[in-house]
Amino acid sequence: MSDDLDDRPIERPDSSAFRRLPPVHAVLGRPELAEAIEAKGRETVLGVVRAVLDEARAAIARGVDPTAVDDDDAVIRSVCERLEQDRPTLRPVINATGVLLHTGLGRAPLAREAVEAVARVAVGYSNLEFDLDQGTRGRRSIGVAALLRRLTGAEAAAVVNNNAGATMLALRALAKGREVIVSRGQLVEIGGSYRLPEVFESSGARLHEVGTTNKTRLGDYERAIGPETAALLRVHPSNYRIVGFTESVGIAELAKLGRSRGILTIDDIGSGALGPGRPPGIVGEPTVAEAIEAGADLVLCSGDKLLGGPQCGLLIGRAEVVRRIEADPMMRALRVDKMTLAALEATLRLAMDPDRAARSIPLWRFLSVPVERLGDRAGRLADRLRGSMGLAATSEGAFAYLGGGSAPDEAIASACVRIEPPLPGRWATAAEASRALRLGTPGVVCRVQHGALWFDLRAVFEEDDEVIVQAIDALVRG
Incomplete structure (x- = not known):
């Protein structure tokens, strides 16, 4: 290296530039930050002020022109810009x-009544698992189960965190280590690369595919039933349709076959339509009430789709079947909290009166x-x-x-x-x-x-x- 370069004087940063930077307490005392301190808290704003000033000192030390933050007003502008960018990740x-x-936008918005119900139980204690009449421990989903029975004609109901959870739990509780027969044309993949065969694998049930992609007949199910068969499963294809040269088996035929062979029939309808006219104007979608009337032992669906409620999965059907599911240890891992139950109960109460629901549940409106x-x-x-x-x-x-x-x-x-x-x-x-x-x-x-x-x-x-x-x-x- 050249001696000439070694002898060059080292450039020192202008000390007056450091002195022009305002102290932290002076910035925090500015009225422009009062609202931010009230909304975000003093420590949050203090952290942003320190970060801005530290970056300004580092820029001065590197010899960079610090004029962007060399006085109180410039610092305040920079702090306010940072605070504006510091918004909640999840926002309306x-x-x-x-x-x-x-x-991607959160599916169904909640009814005002559902939001108010959430607020009531969220701000304090509630009788989530407490029987106020008897003074003993109670069941957390007893209220929504009663409403679902009235709306669908089923004997029993349970609630978990979403319909994927409902499917996995039902197969685990009812068919772990055994076979479940399903049409090849119903082995769907939906959003987020969620594939039905992977749910079977996670549940411990064994998948037995029958039929072809476009045609599955009742005889295909009959020939597949054996000593290891635990259930027949129909899956609503949800986000796709096969049209043209097609054939499928209705839930009534499938349920009749299941009863004749002493095996369960599960109908995963996905969309969450409770029954005809709930919600209004939707035709061609399977409903819980129709599947129950047709003889399905268990119906699975979402709460945040056509029902217009919070994210959850509903398991609705015969009492003995639902009891078996609720007894599975995985039920506790998938259970919903008090806020979901409050929103779901309020939504179901609205759905009891279709005319009122059409005015109150946003999706129905x-x-x-x-x-x-x-x-x-x-x-x-x-x-x-x-x-x-x-x-x-x-x-x-x-x-x-x-x-x-x-x-x-x-x-x-x-x-x-x-x-x-x-x-x-x-x-x-x-x-x-x-x-x-x-x-x-x-x-x-x-x-x-x-x-x-x-x-x-x-x-x-x-x-x-x-x-x-x-x-x-x-x-x-x-």
């Missing part, structure tokens, strides 16, 4: 995608809104966006879908607001504008289709129309 969004049971009313809302929104913001906005007819693995090929007439880019400012493409809307407060999630923004109103609460306008206005104003 407006679903303008046209998919009502959007798994979305399904009940006439498309003409949606069209009127879309027209008013488009007029405002054109008039006040100068956007290329139009009202368009569209189709929404249930989603969540329910009725995948059943389109629901809807209405959209369509905005053609570019938007004023830096939003040259629909993808850029869509991302900015998603990151807002609250986030607005819409479709990007044919290079335009599409806001489908089928799953948007009417009171949120104004929120969408405000979000677009904030986007336009930058």
Whole structure:
């Protein structure tokens, strides 16, 4: 190495730059941070202030121009920006995608009555497993079980954390180490790479496939029954359909065969429709009440799909079968908490009166809104966006879908607001504008289709129309 380089003087950072940085207590005392301290806590804000000042000192030490944070006002701006970014990971969004049971957006929103029920039991103690009349320990799901019996005509019911858990638990309790016969065409994979054969493996039951992908007959099940057979299983294909040259066996035929051979019949309907008209406007989906009436020993379904309640899995059927499941040690690992039970009970009470439920359960209300009313809302929104913001906005007819693995090929007439880019400012493409809307407060999630923004109103609460306008206005104003 050259001696000339070794003899160069070492550049020291300007000490005055360090002195210009405000002390921590001075920053914390600024009125601009009072609201953040109240909302997030003093320690959280203190940590952000220290981090900003530490980064400024490190920049000065490296010889970087520290003018971005060289006084109180600059530090406050940087701290406020950090605090704005420090938002909860899970936060509300407006679903303008046209998919009502959007798994990525939390599936079914809860009814106001369900939210209030959760709040009542969450803020204090409750009689979760305590019989207030007898003063002894009680069963945590007794209330929802009674409601499910009334709604479906079943003898008994139990609740676990989701329908995948219900399926695994039922197979484990009823068929561990034995065979369960299922049609090859019903071995489905649904969202998140969840595959039915893997559930069989986890439960300890052995899978016995019958039939072909497109055709399974009653005789296929009959020939497969043997001494190791514990149950016949029908699985609702949920998010796909096989059409054309097809044949399948109904639950009534399957249940009759099971009874004649002394084996159980399990119907995994997935979607959670309780019965005809619950929810309104849905046809062709299997329901719990119909499966019970047809003779199924056990019906499995979700609580956060067509029922419109919280995430959970329902096991509904004959009392002896449900008792066997509840006696399995895995039941405790999959049980739900007091908040889920409170929301589920409130939702089921609403479902007792279909007319009231259609007004109160959000999913049922979305399904009940006439498309003409949606069209009127879309027209008013488009007029405002054109008039006040100068956007290329139009009202368009569209189709929404249930989603969540329910009725995948059943389109629901809807209405959209369509905005053609570019938007004023830096939003040259629909993808850029869509991302900015998603990151807002609250986030607005819409479709990007044919290079335009599409806001489908089928799953948007009417009171949120104004929120969408405000979000677009904030986007336009930058």
